[in-house]
Amino acid sequence: MSGGRTARTSAVTVLAPAVWGSTYLITTEFLPPDRPLLASMVRALPAGLILLLITRTLPRGIWWWRAVVLGTLNIGAFFYLLFLAAYHLPGGVAALVMSVQPMVVLLLGAVLLGDAVRPAHIGACLLAAAGVAMLVLQPHAGLDGVGVVAGLLGALSMASGIVLTKKWGRPEGVGLLTFTGWQLTVGGLALLPVTLLGEGLPDHLTRANVGGFLYLGVVGALLAYVLWFRGLSRLPALAASFLSFASPLCATVLGYLFLGQGLRPLQLLGAAGVVGAVALAQPRGRQAAGPGAIGRPAPARSRVP
Template identity: 60%
Template sequence: MAVLTARRDASSSSSVRDLALTALTPLTWGSTYAVTTEFLPPGRPMFTAMTRALPAGLVLLAATRVLPRGAWWWRAAVLGVLNIGAFFPLLFLAAYRLPGGVAAVLGAVGPLFALAFAALLLAERPTARKLLAALTGLAGVGLVVLRADARMDVLGVLAGLAGAASMAAGTVLTKRWGRPEGVGPLGLTAWQLTAGGLLLVPVTLLVEGPPPALDGRAVGGYLYLGAVGTAAAYWVWFRGLSRLPATSVAFLPLLSPLSAAVIGWAALGQALTPLQLLGMALAFGGTLAGQWSGGRRREAVPAPPAPPAAPAVTARRSS
């Protein structure tokens, strides 16, 4: 019994460490807005998306020196499109056509999409607790970033919802397919970033034309986004996804708008109102509640040993 308890405690501690490490990814993503507005050239969302993905993917591909095999050629392409190639442009399109608050709220719908995809692809029934956690997180993000004068744009709203659905589908499919034998999270990250970045090359040239001229600040911003906000962040993300339930990981992006708000307050001098602080508490509470598995599974308790059987008695015949 003591051995079973020790194993359970060790497994729980490992899960908490994996969850805390994976949460660093959306916290890092929260810095994207400040870096984009303060360092990068304006009006180039496709170029920014491509520059984030492709160089990072090629560097990781050269470092791992592992290529997909068999079915993983098309699986890596599908995951690269969902998590990178489609998600990045849809995210930037929503951000450019909508106020940042509206775009962030649409992105916060991601956990609801993830619960639906997990039910279809992983046979994980969404519990009432998870649904309530997703709605609580969505409401909290809305209080943090939504403004009363926010304007709506149909194309922007559709892009925001499609981006959230794309990321949620990619998260669930990554969990469903896992990784091929002998390939670690770094290799899987390299495949997806490269596939998504290659998809973005013709789209970027078609929509925005040749690359813009870059100064030192822009180069530094792109290096940060590529190395920290993409290569390292997605490696940590896919590592966590391989060890944690998909629906639990899907709640962590709720931390991204909170990180952006804190960075805006600390680095850009943006004020935080009491209502925003309440929203941050709600969003953080929804994220924590989304990690609840719905009850502990009981450990099997070994049955007590059966008493030794009584020795057989052989009756003597009386002579």
């Protein structure tokens, strides 16, 4: 992939984590309180079913269990842990906790994909972590044990999903919408019985609740994940993972615009550090066409007709 094409792919892909950064605002301002399971299920399942109705293609052979694994890691478990962290932590702090994801991808990519760990990658991880800390930590930032653990586990879940998605690719002849639909549906179905047993359904929903759920389902899941998996198929795993730092940036900007949260000089410096880290982690030259850079269909031996 040429450098210009890689840059364009990154620019489009970053829209997905930017949208996910709005999850914290939507959760606290529009959704029913203390409903992480319901929020996760409603975000995933309708979007997945819509894509399945459009594509009318189900997994075959080995891709049944692979779809279950990817759908659980990328969608089901990640969504629940994300919303649990959002309910228990301020949006910026939750984003900070989950910013360990690229570091996990760095390690898993080296083990499972054989990706080289370059000094620039380690430097980008440290720069991004420092930038996010300056960006989101406030003098009275609330730290809740449940939220911190949920954020860390959510980062581990999505990092594992990213690396396995790169390792397995997509089965031959399966398009992006189909692949996304499988995962959203699996994640939603996994959450459905747990939601009904653990939280039940609310007695009523306000217009704000309905609007919040529609936004998360259509924009935050259906559209965002199509863009995300498209980018993940074309970018190295670590480069794609670094784009997730757009989430705390977006969360901070939305807090400034809609919640009256001020921006101090230190936060602006942190934002610059995050942008610099993302740029440092993006592939250049031969790296863009190196191992794991281009998403390919799964090898023929791993596909079952």
